[in-house]
Amino acid sequence: MPTPELAVIGGGQLARMMQQSAIGLGVRIRLLAEGPDVSAAQVVPDHVVGDHTDLDALRTAVGDAPVVTFDHEHVPPEHLRALEAEGHACRPGPHALLYAQDKAAMRERLGALGVPCPRNATISSRDDLEAFGYPAVVKTTRGGYDGKGVWVVRSAADADEAFAADRPLLAEELVDFRRELSALVARSPSGEVRSYPVVESRQVGGVCAEVIAPAPELDADLATAAKALAERIATELDVTGILAVELFETADGRLLVNELAMRPHNTGHWSIDGAETSQFENHLRGVLDLPLGCTHARASWSVMVNVLGGDVEDLVAQRAVVLAAEPDVKVHLYGKAVKAGRKVGHVTAYGSDLDDVLARARHAASLFTVG
Amino acid sequence: MPTPELAVIGGGQLARMMQQSAIGLGVRIRLLAEGPDVSAAQVVPDHVVGDHTDLDALRTAVGDAPVVTFDHEHVPPEHLRALEAEGHACRPGPHALLYAQDKAAMRERLGALGVPCPRNATISSRDDLEAFGYPAVVKTTRGGYDGKGVWVVRSAADADEAFAADRPLLAEELVDFRRELSALVARSPSGEVRSYPVVESRQVGGVCAEVIAPAPELDADLATAAKALAERIATELDVTGILAVELFETADGRLLVNELAMRPHNTGHWSIDGAETSQFENHLRGVLDLPLGCTHARASWSVMVNVLGGDVEDLVAQRAVVLAAEPDVKVHLYGKAVKAGRKVGHVTAYGSDLDDVLARARHAASLFTVG
Numbered sequence: 227m228p229t230p231e232l233a234v235i236g237g238g239q240l241a242r243m244m245q246q247s248a249i250g251l252g253v254r255i256r257l258l259a260e261g262p263d264v265s266a267a268q269v270v271p272d273h274v275v276g277d278h279t280d281l282d283a284l285r286t287a288v289g290d291a292p293v294v295t296f297d298h299e300h301v302p303p304e305h306l307r308a309l310e311a312e313g314h315a316c317r318p319g320p321h322a323l324l325y326a327q328d329k330a331a332m333r334e335r336l337g338a339l340g341v342p343c344p345r346n347a348t349i350s351s352r353d354d355l356e357a358f359g360y361p362a363v364v365k366t367t368r369g370g371y372d373g374k375g376v377w378v379v380r381s382a383a384d385a386d387e388a389f390a391a392d393r394p395l396l397a398e399e400l401v402d403f404r405r406e407l408s409a410l411v412a413r414s415p416s417g418e419v420r421s422y423p424v425v426e427s428r429q430v431g432g433v434c435a436e437v438i439a440p441a442p443e444l445d446a447d448l449a450t451a452a453k454a455l456a457e458r459i460a461t462e463l464d465v466t467g468i469l470a471v472e473l474f475e476t477a478d479g480r481l482l483v484n485e486l487a488m489r490p491h492n493t494g495h496w497s498i499d500g501a502e503t504s505q506f507e508n509h510l511r512g513v514l515d516l517p518l519g520c521t522h523a524r525a526s527w528s529v530m531v532n533v534l535g536g537d538v539e540d541l542v543a544q545r546a547v548v549l550a551a552e553p554d555v556k557v558h559l560y561g562k563a564v565k566a567g568r569k570v571g572h573v574t575a576y577g578s579d580l581d582d583v584l585a586r587a588r589h590a591a592s593l594f595t596v597g
Numbered sequence: 598m599p600t601p602e603l604a605v606i607g608g609g610q611l612a613r614m615m616q617q618s619a620i621g622l623g624v625r626i627r628l629l630a631e632g633p634d635v636s637a638a639q640v641v642p643d644h645v646v647g648d649h650t651d652l653d654a655l656r657t658a659v660g661d662a663p664v665v666t667f668d669h670e671h672v673p674p675e676h677l678r679a680l681e682a683e684g685h686a687c688r689p690g691p692h693a694l695l696y697a698q699d700k701a702a703m704r705e706r707l708g709a710l711g712v713p714c715p716r717n718a719t720i721s722s723r724d725d726l727e728a729f730g731y732p733a734v735v736k737t738t739r740g741g742y743d744g745k746g747v748w749v750v751r752s753a754a755d756a757d758e759a760f761a762a763d764r765p766l767l768a769e770e771l772v773d774f775r776r777e778l779s780a781l782v783a784r785s786p787s788g789e790v791r792s793y794p795v796v797e798s799r800q801v802g803g804v805c806a807e808v809i810a811p812a813p814e815l816d817a818d819l820a821t822a823a824k825a826l827a828e829r830i831a832t833e834l835d836v837t838g839i840l841a842v843e844l845f846e847t848a849d850g851r852l853l854v855n856e857l858a859m860r861p862h863n864t865g866h867w868s869i870d871g872a873e874t875s876q877f878e879n880h881l882r883g884v885l886d887l888p889l890g891c892t893h894a895r896a897s898w899s900v901m902v903n904v905l906g907g908d909v910e911d912l913v914a915q916r917a918v919v920l921a922a923e924p925d926v927k928v929h930l931y932g933k934a935v936k937a938g939r940k941v942g943h944v945t946a947y948g949s950d951l952d953d954v955l956a957r958a959r960h961a962a963s964l965f966t967v968g
Binding site for chain 2: 542
């Protein structure tokens with residue numbers, strides 16, 4: 227195989243969708259995949275099967291690729307530093323990824339930058355939690371995602387599961403929020419930064435269910451502030467590629483940072499069909515230090531609805547039903563086996579009438595879920 | 598490897614771009630590739646290396662895929678009939694492909710359908726050519742493409758090369774045309790047909806150089822007639838997937854059919870970035886008998902300019918220069934080695950001002966050509 231231009235660690239749907247953009251840009255990707263037939267391995271010929279916590283597997287996959295990027299944030303920082311010492315540019319680098327890997331470090335750093343966050347404290351005992359006060363959101367500082375490793379705690383008993391394992395925890399104020407927003411930016415090592423329209427993210431059970439771009443009726447000043455905040459965080463933390471800043475819009479009209487993700491993000495999937503340049507293309511352009519593409523929306527409204535595993539076992543067979551009902555919805559299947567609640571695909575609709583766009587996207591997603 | 602849903606014969610850029618759409622739709626492709634690192638083999642893991650004229654290679658590649666489609670029209674019809682007899686659906690089938698493979702058969706059939714074509718006759722001798730008259734366009738009935746196998750003949754001497762090999766020839770009237778148009782349609786085995794906007798195709802030396810969608814200042818009745826003609830040909834010839842009908846718009850305002858292609862076509866590449874559903878997605882939807890997607894343009898104007906091999910040897914390195922100069926142009930590289938005049942990529946620009954869109958696309962393509 228010729229030398230890949232980019233190594234991608236992790237073979238999930240994010241790497242799969244990067245490949246769609248890589249094909250156009252002529253970027254040869256080599257993948258480290260969790261298995262021979264995981265989502266991205268199905269579409270990237272040059273892949274190595276191995277574990278991202280195994281430095282030798284990482285080295286084999288990276289080979290002589292000059293740049294390394296990621297499908298997820300779970301590669302141990304010491305391995306990233308080893309790859310950097312061996313001459314590979316990790317983008318984002320371990321110094322940035324730390325703040326997506328460790329929520330306590332993220333809160334401390336954002337606090338030092340004066341970025342508005344929910345009130346928070348690291349806790350190591352029930353006494354600490356009592357001192358923090360109820361209600362609280364207790365999170366593992368590392369490894370949580372999609373609602374896993376997060377507990378809403380209204381009394382000491384609610385924290386049993388959180389304290390069951392001996393691991394670092396963070397307590398955060400339970401924010402009285404109006405809705406959740408997401409501000410995505412792309413950034414290159416040269417320092418170019420481009421913001422996507424701020425979107426509304428609707429969660430069910432801690433999992434992103436649907437995204438509306440742009441966030442409906444968002445105050446213009448708040449949208450500007452959210453973009454500025456995300457751009458500042460990307461720059462201060464030296465993020466390269468896509469940074470997603472998940473935000474609470476509080477009941478009293480403030481913005482608080484909830485989470486950071488340093489990779490293409492579920493709240494940016496609408497951009498494949500709905501923006502001038504998709505988040506996947508701009509992630510590649512960012513990490514390869516290419517000039518970034520326009521992040522504007524192509525339609526008045528875009529709606530992305532996740533397809534979460536449900537009754538429908540054969541998504542490929544069901545596609546005919548979905549496209550017959552909603553021929554103008556864009557279908558994105560991830561090549562994953564269906565399990566209850568697992569993200570197995572998404573659909574996007576766009577147009578000038580939000581109610582219509584929302585209805586079409588929801589209908590299509592529902593047909594992939596309820597047989 | 599799991600059973601592919603679709604076998605694609607031929608590993609050129611058309612198969613490569615099919616894969617971009619296949620990833621979204623969740624279509625698993627198995628490819629018959631001319632070599633281990635041809636354009637599409639770089640992005641389709643499940644590929645077999647072999648020759649499309651070798652039935653055993655075709656059988657190996659097709660395996661147990663229920664449907665077979667094509668990157669080109671050069672598979673021998675008897676092999677397609679063998680695959681059909683063995684239970685695979687060839688789309689388009691040999692009965693349709695014949696008219697893209699054999700220009701004499703195409704002229705005869707279109708003539709019988711009353712479709713307007715240049716005056717034409719099969720010729721087997723110089724006497725036949727004299728009888729046909731000068732000037733004429735002489736073509737090999739089989740195997741010509743991109744200006745190869747085509748001679749403009751103004752006297753007997755101009756036909757020496759055409760007659761040098763002993764092969765069937767077609768003589769056609771040298772049409773006094775204002776410009777070349779292309780009418781693309783997608784069709785499914787169920788009979789659903791969708792027309793793309795009629796585009797203008799500008800050729801240099803018999804090779805498509807740039808495409809403007811829609812064709813500027815095209816008379817509305819002529820556009821309607823061109824679409825109707827393409828839809829009728831697709832239906833009458835039972836084409837499945839994409840049919841491109843290349844047309845002359847004559848100086849006196851008539852339409853004449855020049856060529857047919859039964860696969861995604863260079864004059865439809867603009868649709869990747871410029872249409873609601875790209876020709877590649879609709880080709881897949883068509884051949885898999887899925888409901889077709891909307892073929893409308895997403896912008897007032899889209900311009901596609903081919904990148905033909907020139908001074909620039911390393912297109913991947915040059916990408917940074919192109920994107921710095923034209924960050925909003927969409928780059929499509931084919932992963933091919935640069936040779937003079939070879940199609941190695943294309944760029945697309947779109948927007949509301951045709952002059953601006955044309956200038957940006959041409960500038961980007963020129964930067965990939967002249968170092």
